[in-house]
Amino acid sequence: MSFEPITGRYLTITVQGRRQRIYVEIAGQGAPVLCLHTAGADTRQWRHILNDAELTAAHQFFAFDMPWHGKSLPPECFQTEEYLLTTEAYMETVLAVSRALGLDRPILAGCSMGGRIALQLAALHGDAFSGFIAIEASDFQPAWYDIDWFHRPDAHGGEMGAALVSANISPHAPQAERWNTLWMFMQSGPGVFRGDLSFYTRDDSLIGRLAQIDTAHTPVHLLVGAYDLTCTPEDARRTAAAIPGATCTMMEELGHFPMSEHPAGFRPFFADALTRMKVSADV
Amino acid sequence: MRATLAQMQQRLHDTPHLLRLGRLFSDTVLLEVDGAEFYLTFRDGRLETIVEGPSRKTPWRFALRTDADALAQFWQPIPKPGFHDIFGLVKIGRGRIDGDILALIKNLRFFKEFMGLARAESRTEELA
Numbered sequence: 575m576s577f578e579p580i581t582g583r584y585l586t587i588t589v590q591g592r593r594q595r596i597y598v599e600i601a602g603q604g605a606p607v608l609c610l611h612t613a614g615a616d617t618r619q620w621r622h623i624l625n626d627a628e629l630t631a632a633h634q635f636f637a638f639d640m641p642w643h644g645k646s647l648p649p650e651c652f653q654t655e656e657y658l659l660t661t662e663a664y665m666e667t668v669l670a671v672s673r674a675l676g677l678d679r680p681i682l683a684g685c686s687m688g689g690r691i692a693l694q695l696a697a698l699h700g701d702a703f704s705g706f707i708a709i710e711a712s713d714f715q716p717a718w719y720d721i722d723w724f725h726r727p728d729a730h731g732g733e734m735g736a737a738l739v740s741a742n743i744s745p746h747a748p749q750a751e752r753w754n755t756l757w758m759f760m761q762s763g764p765g766v767f768r769g770d771l772s773f774y775t776r777d778d779s780l781i782g783r784l785a786q787i788d789t790a791h792t793p794v795h796l797l798v799g800a801y802d803l804t805c806t807p808e809d810a811r812r813t814a815a816a817i818p819g820a821t822c823t824m825m826e827e828l829g830h831f832p833m834s835e836h837p838a839g840f841r842p843f844f845a846d847a848l849t850r851m852k853v854s855a856d857v
Numbered sequence: 858m859r860a861t862l863a864q865m866q867q868r869l870h871d872t873p874h875l876l877r878l879g880r881l882f883s884d885t886v887l888l889e890v891d892g893a894e895f896y897l898t899f900r901d902g903r904l905e906t907i908v909e910g911p912s913r914k915t916p917w918r919f920a921l922r923t924d925a926d927a928l929a930q931f932w933q934p935i936p937k938p939g940f941h942d943i944f945g946l947v948k949i950g951r952g953r954i955d956g957d958i959l960a961l962i963k964n965l966r967f968f969k970e971f972m973g974l975a976r977a978e979s980r981t982e983e984l985a
Contacts, residue, residue: 719962729963737965741942745935800938803948 580624582645587670589641590663596671597645598638602630605704606680607848608672609637610688612710612831613770614735615758616644619685622837629845636680638671640664642766644758657769661777664691669702681851683707683844686805686830687774689796693813696794697783705793705851707844710802710830712809713784713816717775725765732760735767742830744801746839755834781816789819795847796820799828821850858890858925859909862897865974866904872974876902879967884960886968887920890928902967919956921972927951932976943972 580601587594599617601624609620617637624635639646642657649655668691672680682703684692689711696706719738724731736759743752759767787794794817798810807824814822825832825843832840869875879902888895894910896917908915923931923946930940939949946952954961961968 720959723959723962734962734965737969738944738962740966740969741944745941801941803939803942803945806948 578625579627579630580621584645585671585674587667587674589667589670592649594641594649594667595647596638596641596674598636598671598675599624600634600636601625602632602634604630604632604634605852606675606677607633607635608668608675608677608680608682608703609635610668610682610684610692611637611640611643612686612688613774614732614739614762614767615755615831615834616640618644618758619755619831619834621834622841623833623844626841629841629848633681633848636671636675636677640667642763642769648763657765659687659769659773661691661694661773661779664773665695665699668695669699672702679704681705681707681848683709683847684711685709685833686711687770689805690774690780693787693794693817694780694783696787696792696817697780698786700788700792703792705795707795707797707847707851708813709797709832710799710805710810711796712805712813713781714778715775715804715809717771721768721771721775724771725768730760731764731767732762735759735762739804739830741803742801743835744799744827744829744839746801746827747829747835748838751835751837755831758834784813784816785818787817787820789817793851794820795850796822797825797832797843797847798822799825799830799832801827801829804830823847858893858895859907861975862888862895862907865971866907868974869902869904869971875967875970878902878970879964882964882967884918885916887915887917887922887956889920889922891924904971917956919954919958919961921952921954923952928975931972934977943969 580599582599585596611619616639620637642648682692689708692706692708724735736756796810796814798807814820827839828836882902883900885898896908896915898906939945
């Protein structure tokens, strides 16, 4: 028997006065990197990066499931609550997890809504991090769909959500990883994808904050897949252009979940992004 | 187009997992290609009839309207960005979806994989 090098642990933090039991996966040694999953999914999206022998030789990766997601429980009394993620709760969660893990200015790497909150944190809490890798991240996109579709009693929100987000996966993605990626959406708890989308599609507060980001102290690199219909290359380029000093790379054969849908295709772009964090951190 | 739809119909009926996914889907879908109408009537996941329009009296649940070139690109083994999904066609202005969208969303995996059945090679179920 041979275990993967990923270790899973639990910790409890307090967010907006409520206790949250959080699941964290850890791998590697070196400069800390805190990884954020997309809406409607969980830490498994980062499994290939955390299992990468070369990247984990120089970095210690921490990936955690947001409350309500994956193996993190919802808070006490969730059963009568409508889950609606907010920018404030999301930022507080990331900062609380980083503190609880004892991380000293980690690199923050987030995808989709994780990339969106990474840029919010870059604008408002830049000193808490050493750099930001914002993947499939943009200033704002309103929904073309009705987020209520994904939480209703007469249909399976997870299956519908997976079918919808499959539009964002590149045809270059290996079949097995395409379906592993979609499985996470199928497993998502009732109303969770909807609650994440509420944050992602209704809060446009980042737009006015992008110019505040100080890339001289905390570099920002955006990665965007050509097959991403949600955060298109145009969306990412527009966002990067509004951040003085930010850089942006388009990934021709990837979509909205690059680290999960096509790990081999994503790896060189992510390795390059980590290098950009190091170079700038020395300035 | 008629021959392609007949081929898709046969492939659907030869694809057990699609018949299982679509077992509760019994509706008529309008597929419009360069203005030509095709009414696809599904019953319990099987494509029962393919009726060409024009028709003003055939009710349909939802419609996908596009053009032949866009569909040809959609059916490439590795479509270019935007042509890789029916919502991609809408996003790039080469398609329009209307009618009862919720009915489509409830059966989205089934319908997307059905639309992928004419793809040039056999990876339809993963690309749809």
